[in-house]
Amino acid sequence: MLPVILGADIGVYALARAFHEEYGVRSIVVSGAALGPVARSAIIDNVLLGPDASPVDMVDRLVQLAGEHPGRTLVLLANSDWLVRVVVRHRARLEPHYVVPFLSEDLLDRIADKATFAEICAGLDIDVPRTIVQDFAAAGEAGWAPVDVDLAYPLIAKAASSADYQDVHFAGKKKVFEIADQAELDALWASLAAAGFRGRFVVQDLVPGDDTQMRSITAYVDSRGEITLLCSAHVLLEEHTPSGLGNPAAMITQRIEPMLEQARRFLRETGYVGFANFDVKVDPRDGSYRFFEVNPRIGRNNYYLTAAGANPMRFLVQDRVEGLAVEPVVVEKEILYSILPPRLLLRYVLDPALHAKVRALIRAGAVAHPLRYYPTDGSLARRAYVLAAKLNQIRKFRRYYPTATTTGF
Incomplete structure (x- = not known):
């Protein structure tokens, strides 16, 4: 068995360590750079991609890597959302060479969307913060107006899907917004619409506590x-x-x-x-x-x-x-x-x-x-x-x- 792990953070090292503790095997770590957590390790062999490597380049290198280790059972793991998505989308190319222990692309798309996740949980009687979905699909059309939000302030606002949000740019862009009042929420909606965002945003009740x-x-x-x-x-x-x-x-x-x-x-x-x-x-x-x-x-x-x-x-x-x-x-x-x-x-x-x-x-x-x-x-x-x-x-x-x-x- 040969573990092949994508990434270079502390969680990747933890996976390599777990493999070594249980089976005594070294892992191959594939990443853009051998960062501190995985550098100079006695239990890891680092394979570096070029600084401008695309997801397709990474998949190409993984297929090539599999050919360099004939007769081994290669187990492929990734420990960040975007890398999991790359693996799942290219499953057809990778599965002939690797054990790929991930969910289906359809389910991945559903649960990665925070609005859909909240809907699934509500249908299963699983507690989530109260959620209101703002759809920007028609935000470029005349007469469009955001839905009313009847949650108490402060509240949380975030993109339902990071894929819809990553290429949108505007002043003050954040991963998660803590909104203090209606004026701040109105300003966020205006910024998103003007920036061309056409996905969905979720507004949620702020659960108190540290x-x-x-x-x-x-x-x-x-x-x-x-x-x-x-x-x-x-x-x-x-x-x-x-x-x-x-x-x-x-x-x-x-x-x-x-x-x-x-x-x-x-x-x-x-x-x-x-x-x-x-x-x-x-x-x-x-x-x-x-x-x-x-x-x-x-x-x-x-x-x-x-x-x-x-x-x-x-x-x-x-x-x-x-x-x-x-x-x-x-x-x-x-x-x-x-x-x-x-x-x-x-x-x-x-x-x-x-x-x-x-x-x-x-x-x-x-x-x-x-x-x-x-x-x-x-x-x-x-x-x-x-x-x-x-x-x-x-x-x-x-x-x-x-x-x-x-x-x-």
């Missing part, structure tokens, strides 16, 4: 349609840099059954196959679990599963490579997953009970950092990078998410 209200779910659905792996986690702190906004930086694995049951319903009823990663927030107003989106991949912070004793690559390989039916697992073990220095994390966890739990897990040594794979992958260069990355988190939080508790960093 990062500790967030939850994460990772699932694997096998080729038979069975949900063989489920793991949930309580987020403690997210990243707040513009490029990493919303990515969990620290969380505790925890079985949250009412939330997992809603995820099961979604996966079963949609005919989902492969890995899925749900972003969920607890609504403090009623205690409900509000599902924001599902990512058609395992997720950037996937190492929390391996650290909690449920290496996700085992479920994938036994299903797609060995053809075995795997006994379903719901993770129970609590571990602290964190890419932060402990003192930095503890400064931000203000809830006394959560603070005490974090300290107890640290004292017990139940802490996992995906890049700390020592001594297996512990060269001086790797250790220096991991230390620098952790220290860099202090600088980033001081700049982008300062709080009264961070004095003295």
Whole structure:
């Protein structure tokens, strides 16, 4: 078996590490550059694409790469939405050479659209923030007017489909807008219409609460349609840099059954196959679990599963490579997953009970950092990078998410 993984971030390294821990195999990582998380690794062989490589160029290189390893079972993984889309769209070229454990293109298109995702969830009695859809298809015609929005301010506005939004340009463009009042919403609608946007935008109720209200779910659905792996986690702190906004930086694995049951319903009823990663927030107003989106991949912070004793690559390989039916697992073990220095994390966890739990897990040594794979992958260069990355988190939080508790960093 030979894992081939697309990308170069911390989640890609975590997948390579999971393969190595379970099967002792090195992985090939295909990317535009060997970034810090995957550079100088003893468990990775980097294959670099040209800086101007197109998706078709990448697929061409993958086909060529398969020819360089005859007799091997190649397992293809990607860990970002756009790369998953490239693989799914070119499945016909790739599947003769690779195991391609992803959902269908039709389902991918449906769940990638935030408006459609909300509609699917509503039909399955899965909690989502209240959502209003603004369709700009006729925005260039005389007499067009946006629909009324009767949500309380502040509220959230975002493109239903990133594919419809990525090539639209206007002053103040953001991935997600927090709208303070009607005037701001009117200005956003005018900017979108004038910029030629003709897709759909969703406006949603703003679920209150800080990062500790967030939850994460990772699932694997096998080729038979069975949900063989489920793991949930309580987020403690997210990243707040513009490029990493919303990515969990620290969380505790925890079985949250009412939330997992809603995820099961979604996966079963949609005919989902492969890995899925749900972003969920607890609504403090009623205690409900509000599902924001599902990512058609395992997720950037996937190492929390391996650290909690449920290496996700085992479920994938036994299903797609060995053809075995795997006994379903719901993770129970609590571990602290964190890419932060402990003192930095503890400064931000203000809830006394959560603070005490974090300290107890640290004292017990139940802490996992995906890049700390020592001594297996512990060269001086790797250790220096991991230390620098952790220290860099202090600088980033001081700049982008300062709080009264961070004095003295």
